[in-house]
Structures are given as C-alpha cells and as structure tokens.
Amino acid sequence: MTPGQKPKRPFGLGAYLLLIGGVSLIAGVMGGITAVVEEAPDPIGPVVSAVAMTATMAAAFAACIWWWRGIDEAAREAHKWAWWWGGTGGTALGAILLTTLSLRDAEATPLQVGLTVPELVTAGMLTILLFQIAGYAIAWAVWWLRTR
Structure with missing residues (x-):
C-alpha cells in the first residue's frame, strides 16, 4: 500500500443484505419465468x-x-479451510448415507418408494449438497474458534 492509499475496508452488513436481496429477487424472477x-x-x-x-x-x-473481494485475508482463509474440509467431509458422510440407504433395499423400485427417477436423482443431489453445507458451516465455526 502506498502512503496515499486508504486501507481496504470490508463491506458492511447493509451491503451484504442488499446483495442477498438482489440475488434473491433475480432468483425469484427467474424461477417464475x-x-x-x-x-x-x-x-x-x-x-x-x-x-x-x-x-x-x-x-x-x-x-x-x-x-x-470485500473480505479480509483471515475470512478468506476460514472459508477456504471450511470449503475443503467441511465440503469434503459432508460429501463423504452424505455419500455414505445415500449408499447405505440405496443398498439396504436393492429390490425397491422408484415406484415403490413413491418417487420418479428424476425426483430420486434430485433428492440424492440435494442430500449431498445439504451435507456439504452443514460440513462447511461446522468447519467454518471450528476454524474461527481455533484461531480466536
């Protein structure tokens, strides 16, 4: 940083709420379309x-x-660490759960379960995503608790 530059200031809560609101509005409009x-x-x-x-x-x-671009280096490291360890751990746990449930009743067909094949694929994909998000959140909290 040169002497004339101001230090980088992170964005405030209002900017993030506006960002979330804007993306949510776009998602709602596109979902409606x-x-x-x-x-x-x-x-x-x-x-x-x-x-x-x-x-x-x-x-x-x-x-x-x-x-x-608006967060500091510590926040970036926390998110990178949580993305790797939490996302990987969540994927592994979700895959174990889905594989175990899938192999438990190998004779069940989608009709017996009450879902179509696309619904089952979507449910499996969302299950893995939810496990990744949960793992990420846990790993992110652990990183911050360990480094404080």
Missing part, C-alpha cells in the same frame, strides 16, 4: 428454463466474486 414456461412445447420450455437458471447462477457467481 421457469414455472411459466414449464408446460411450453419442446424446445422452448427447456431452453428458456436453462437460460433462466444460467442467468441466476451467473448473477450469484458475480455476487460471490464481489463479496470475496
């Missing part, structure tokens, strides 16, 4: 849905980049 075109004939429905989801993810990714 996806719901409206859900019954549209092929290829219009799937293409519009894919474009809406891509736009939402691009907005969320841009928000993450902006947020990442």
Whole structure:
C-alpha cells in the first residue's frame, strides 16, 4: 500500500443484505419465468428454463466474486479451510448415507418408494449438497474458534 492509499475496508452488513436481496429477487424472477414456461412445447420450455437458471447462477457467481473481494485475508482463509474440509467431509458422510440407504433395499423400485427417477436423482443431489453445507458451516465455526 502506498502512503496515499486508504486501507481496504470490508463491506458492511447493509451491503451484504442488499446483495442477498438482489440475488434473491433475480432468483425469484427467474424461477417464475421457469414455472411459466414449464408446460411450453419442446424446445422452448427447456431452453428458456436453462437460460433462466444460467442467468441466476451467473448473477450469484458475480455476487460471490464481489463479496470475496470485500473480505479480509483471515475470512478468506476460514472459508477456504471450511470449503475443503467441511465440503469434503459432508460429501463423504452424505455419500455414505445415500449408499447405505440405496443398498439396504436393492429390490425397491422408484415406484415403490413413491418417487420418479428424476425426483430420486434430485433428492440424492440435494442430500449431498445439504451435507456439504452443514460440513462447511461446522468447519467454518471450528476454524474461527481455533484461531480466536
């Protein structure tokens, strides 16, 4: 930092709430668009849905980049550590759970479970994601508790 520069100040709570609100608004609008075109004939429905989801993810990714640039080095290290250890641990635990449940009743079909195959795939994917998020949150808290 040169003598004339001010030290970098992290963003305040208001900036983060505005960011979360903006991304949530975009996600809501895109979700509404996806719901409206859900019954549209092929290829219009799937293409519009894919474009809406891509736009939402691009907005969320841009928000993450902006947020990442606004946090200090300690916060970055906490998030990197939590992403690696928490996400990896959560993936492993979720995979163990799903594999155990899947192999427990190998004869069960999706119809017997009451779900379609796409619903089962989505449920499995969301289960792994929830385990990753839980692992991340736990690892993030552990990192901060250990370094304070």
